[in-house]
Amino acid sequence: MERLLEIASRKADKVEIYSRSDVADGVRFENGRLKDVESSMLSGIGLTLMKDGRLGTAYTRNLIDREALVESALAALTGGVEADYDLSPAASPAGLDAWDPKIEELTTAAMVEECGRQAAHLGSCTKGQVNVSAARGISTTRVLNSEGFDQTVEGSSYQGYFAIHYPGSYASIHRAVSAKSFIAASREDLDEAADVFNASEKELRPRSGRTRALFLPGAMYALVWRLAAATTGRTVYEKVSPLRERMGEQVASSLLTLTDAPLDDSQPEARSFDDEGTTCRDKRILDEGVLRGFYTDRYYADKLDVQPSGNGYRSDITARPAPSLEHLRIEPGELSFTELLRELKEGVVVGGALGAHSGNILNGDYSIGLSPGLWVENGEIAGHVKDSMIAGNVYEDLHRVVALGSRLEPASMGRFPALLLDDLSFSTRG
Amino acid sequence: MFEELEKLLSGADADYADIRYEVKRETSIAFSGRELTGLSSSSADGCVLRVLKSGGLASVAFTRLEDAARALAAATANAELIGARLDEPVRLAKADVVEDEVRPALEEDPRERTVEEKLELLRGYNEIAHDHPKVATTSLGYTDLVREKHFCSTEGSRVREDLVTVRIAGGITTHEGGLTQTVRVGMGGSDGMWRLRGREELVEERRKLALDLLKAEPVKGGAYKVVLDQRLGGVFTHEAFGHFSEADLIEDSPSMREKMALGAKLGGDVLCIKDDPTLPHQLGRYRYDDEGVAARPVQLMKNGVLVGRLHSRRTAAAFSEPLTGHCIAEDYRYAPIIRMGAIFIEPTEETFESLLERLGDGLYLKNHMGGQTSGENFTFGAQYGFEVRGGKPGKMIRDINISGNLYSTMKSISGVADDLKLGEIGGCGKGQMNVRSCYGSPHLLIDGVVIGGR
Numbered sequence: 001m002e003r004l005l006e007i008a009s010r011k012a013d014k015v016e017i018y019s020r021s022d023v024a025d026g027v028r029f030e031n032g033r034l035k036d037v038e039s040s041m042l043s044g045i046g047l048t049l050m051k052d053g054r055l056g057t058a059y060t061r062n063l064i065d066r067e068a069l070v071e072s073a074l075a076a077l078t079g080g081v082e083a084d085y086d087l088s089p090a091a092s093p094a095g096l097d098a099w100d101p102k103i104e105e106l107t108t109a110a111m112v113e114e115c116g117r118q119a120a121h122l123g124s125c126t127k128g129q130v131n132v133s134a135a136r137g138i139s140t141t142r143v144l145n146s147e148g149f150d151q152t153v154e155g156s157s158y159q160g161y162f163a164i165h166y167p168g169s170y171a172s173i174h175r176a177v178s179a180k181s182f183i184a185a186s187r188e189d190l191d192e193a194a195d196v197f198n199a200s201e202k203e204l205r206p207r208s209g210r211t212r213a214l215f216l217p218g219a220m221y222a223l224v225w226r227l228a229a230a231t232t233g234r235t236v237y238e239k240v241s242p243l244r245e246r247m248g249e250q251v252a253s254s255l256l257t258l259t260d261a262p263l264d265d266s267q268p269e270a271r272s273f274d275d276e277g278t279t280c281r282d283k284r285i286l287d288e289g290v291l292r293g294f295y296t297d298r299y300y301a302d303k304l305d306v307q308p309s310g311n312g313y314r315s316d317i318t319a320r321p322a323p324s325l326e327h328l329r330i331e332p333g334e335l336s337f338t339e340l341l342r343e344l345k346e347g348v349v350v351g352g353a354l355g356a357h358s359g360n361i362l363n364g365d366y367s368i369g370l371s372p373g374l375w376v377e378n379g380e381i382a383g384h385v386k387d388s389m390i391a392g393n394v395y396e397d398l399h400r401v402v403a404l405g406s407r408l409e410p411a412s413m414g415r416f417p418a419l420l421l422d423d424l425s426f427s428t429r430g
Numbered sequence: 431m432f433e434e435l436e437k438l439l440s441g442a443d444a445d446y447a448d449i450r451y452e453v454k455r456e457t458s459i460a461f462s463g464r465e466l467t468g469l470s471s472s473s474a475d476g477c478v479l480r481v482l483k484s485g486g487l488a489s490v491a492f493t494r495l496e497d498a499a500r501a502l503a504a505a506t507a508n509a510e511l512i513g514a515r516l517d518e519p520v521r522l523a524k525a526d527v528v529e530d531e532v533r534p535a536l537e538e539d540p541r542e543r544t545v546e547e548k549l550e551l552l553r554g555y556n557e558i559a560h561d562h563p564k565v566a567t568t569s570l571g572y573t574d575l576v577r578e579k580h581f582c583s584t585e586g587s588r589v590r591e592d593l594v595t596v597r598i599a600g601g602i603t604t605h606e607g608g609l610t611q612t613v614r615v616g617m618g619g620s621d622g623m624w625r626l627r628g629r630e631e632l633v634e635e636r637r638k639l640a641l642d643l644l645k646a647e648p649v650k651g652g653a654y655k656v657v658l659d660q661r662l663g664g665v666f667t668h669e670a671f672g673h674f675s676e677a678d679l680i681e682d683s684p685s686m687r688e689k690m691a692l693g694a695k696l697g698g699d700v701l702c703i704k705d706d707p708t709l710p711h712q713l714g715r716y717r718y719d720d721e722g723v724a725a726r727p728v729q730l731m732k733n734g735v736l737v738g739r740l741h742s743r744r745t746a747a748a749f750s751e752p753l754t755g756h757c758i759a760e761d762y763r764y765a766p767i768i769r770m771g772a773i774f775i776e777p778t779e780e781t782f783e784s785l786l787e788r789l790g791d792g793l794y795l796k797n798h799m800g801g802q803t804s805g806e807n808f809t810f811g812a813q814y815g816f817e818v819r820g821g822k823p824g825k826m827i828r829d830i831n832i833s834g835n836l837y838s839t840m841k842s843i844s845g846v847a848d849d850l851k852l853g854e855i856g857g858c859g860k861g862q863m864n865v866r867s868c869y870g871s872p873h874l875l876i877d878g879v880v881i882g883g884r
Contacts, residue, residue: 030682034515037508040491042763061474061493072472079469079549109511129683167685169805238463238567240603240610320468358799358811358831363610367831367882369809389833389882391651427651427882
């Protein structure tokens with residue numbers, strides 16, 4: 001890697017190298033039975049060069065021919081991507097405890113045992129189809145550049161997931177765990193999910209109209225996606241974010257606090273520097289509903305003439321760094337699930353979202369299929385609904401937060417509590 | 431290359447093993463607004479190894495050849511672990527041993543064009559997209575993707591096939607007052623760069639649409655009778671029905687397997703559906719899948735009756751149904767899974783005008799915004815549409831997401847037009863991406879779908 005830096009530095013003004021390797025093993029049970037055990041060992045290197053105010057990038061999986069990699073990046077310079085931002089200076093960001101060595105002893109056989117235990121327990125207390133999965137990962141990320149920055153972080157991760165499916169559907173009641181070390185699914189979690197599923201078995205046909213809705217953590221990304229799209233440096237710079245001139249304003253309910261927490265090393269992939277070497281810090285995007293921060297990589301920070309926020313991440317070695325919220329969380333409230341249902345009184349529980357990627361995301365609009373939708377009457381789950389949707393706009397609807405759940409759960413886009421909203425538009429066949 | 435791969439396989443202590451080595455070359459160029467924000471041309475490579483042993487089938491992906499022995503050991507151990515827990519051992523349906531080399535017929539091979547030329551092509555379209563004061567920004571990208579695949583197995587198959595995909599895709603965003611609207615633009619294919627030439631009109635039309643949408647009204651939620659255009663009909667076919675035709679998605683769900691039994695009458699007489707990766711000049715074309723099985727056309731539905739299914743070697747054996755050659759991986763990072771190749775509803779004799787007339791009062795919905803399926807339930811978005819009164823399209827509407835149930839919707843399809851169109855841009859994210867997933871349909875008349883709305 002040092003050789004590559006040396007070769008590239010001779011030919012360019014600024015050089016940044018990103019290297020990443022991942023070893024992962026995953027186990028999957030479907031319908032209560034072991035279905036698949038998969039492993040992967042992937043590594044690669046991304047190279048970024050700047051010369052005469054222009055930027056060139058290239059990548060490789062195998063560092064066999066360093067000269068060729070540098071030549072690819074130099075060739076890309078001719079395209080004329082204009083950039084001349086400063087690379088991260090040499091720094092020693094705070095050490096994080098992102099690595100649990102016990103992850104190395106976690107075998108696929110042990111994960112098969114754990115998933116088998118969960119499947120057997122859920123199978124004994126529900127009639128739904130039970131799917132369970134577990135995966136462990138070991139990652140090494142290194143960033144070095146021509147300014148003298150050179151840092152490496154090793155991380156461990158464990159992800160567990162179980163789901164009880166409604167017949168003929170992939171809609172499910174599900175739970176996820178995510179940590180840097182193995183954690184077994186607790187008996188209470190398994191039982192609670194089974195109880196919710198069993199209570200909702202009956203199909204109901206409520207009427208369309210305005211209703212209260214409880215978004216479970218697994219459905220929250222449908223709403224959070226809109227906020228993330230409006231707070232990235234990219235859409236702010238392009239002047240298409242609806243929030244671009246609203247810094248310091250109340251854009252959502254005061255019950256809502258959205259935090260980016262890269263330093264929380266109880267979670268996997270905790271980072272003290274991002275994929276460009278920028279020092280990371282915990283920060284509020286929304287603080288009690290008030291807009292407090294946009295997030296940037298070095299490219300957009302330079303365009304916007306602000307300090308980079310430490311959110312430059314690559315989705316893969318083949319991708320350029322881009323502003324990304326990798327450690328998102330909504331601060332939890334105080335109510336248990338049962339208390340949230342009581343507060344909901346009558347309305348719908350959004351257990352999962354279908355089609356969250358459709359619609360005018362930038363505008364804050366959403367229109368999602370409920371997958372599943374549970375119907376609540378008298379503060380208790382009465383059954384489930386089919387062919388139903390919730391639609392609205394986050395900048396209107398998120399002002400009507402009634403309450404938040406007390407428990408954070410890992411889900412798509414971050415860790416979220418359940419969120420109870422008032423007066424949403426519900427459409428159904430009934 | 432094959433000698434090296436076969437040498438590795440010869441070390442396998444297994445009932446069957448195969449390996450796929452791939453080089454993936456990619457040129458990508460991106461504009462954000464008028465700024466060029468990315469341009470790169472690189473390649474990467476890696477292997478996926480699969481082992482069948484003691485009744486279990488397992489795979490390992492790796493990118494460093496020095497990890498090969500470790501990968502083989504891991505795949506073997508994982509296969510044994512699976513085999514020990516299965517009631518029914520995994521079997522692979524018998525497939526022909528194939529030795530073949532396939533290069534796609536290309537009109538303008540992107541590998542023979544300079545990156546400067548590709549940049550100018552994209553810049554030209556981006557300028558057209560921007561050509562109005564209310565266009566706030568664009569996000570437009572050029573990609574050409576070449577997969578050079580080498581597949582061999584312990585049965586003696588050796589398949590070398592190249593897949594070349596080109597596309598220009600992105601969005602045009604317009605802005606007025608507090609409102610923004612984004613319209614997708616897409617062009618591309620699997621038979622060369624000529625697909626990206628002379629498409630100025632398409633970009634102009636999409637820009638106009640993004641402007642018109644600023645004036646359109648959000649749709650009111652409820653149940654409607656609708657006509658879907660070919661793109662939406664294609665998404666419906668792919669999302670709602672197609673995924674259910676993939677044997678791996680239903681095999682572990684007893685309730686779905688029962689409903690999807692061959693011979694079941696699921697739709698109206700008017701409904702015939704096929705998946706045919708071998709059709710020339712369409713995005714999803716390939717000769718061999720990533721198990722080295724030759725692709726073939728599969729009749730999935732005939733006059734509303736389910737008559738076929740898409741398979742891998744494993745599921746074909748488990749279902750005792752014929753092989754179809756539909757087991758495909760995104761690239762060298764993934765084991766293959768069952769994917770649609772080119773799925774479409776077959777056209778009838780009825781005209782689009784006749785469908786509108788039969789619609790009477792309802793909605794005419796156009797252009798898809800992506801969809802998702804969850805078992806028998808599906809959701810997908812329409813870019814825009816028109817209210818229809820007495821068979822005449824009127825006021826433009828937007829913010830349309832459709833939700834429904836596969837079985838009831840299939841039965842509600844009461845009209846299929848004569849104007850089949852396959853999409854130039856596909857894409858399906860079933861755990862891994864398949865950018866060549868192709869789908870299409872003629873115009874469809876459906877008697878009642880639920881639309882979310884404010």
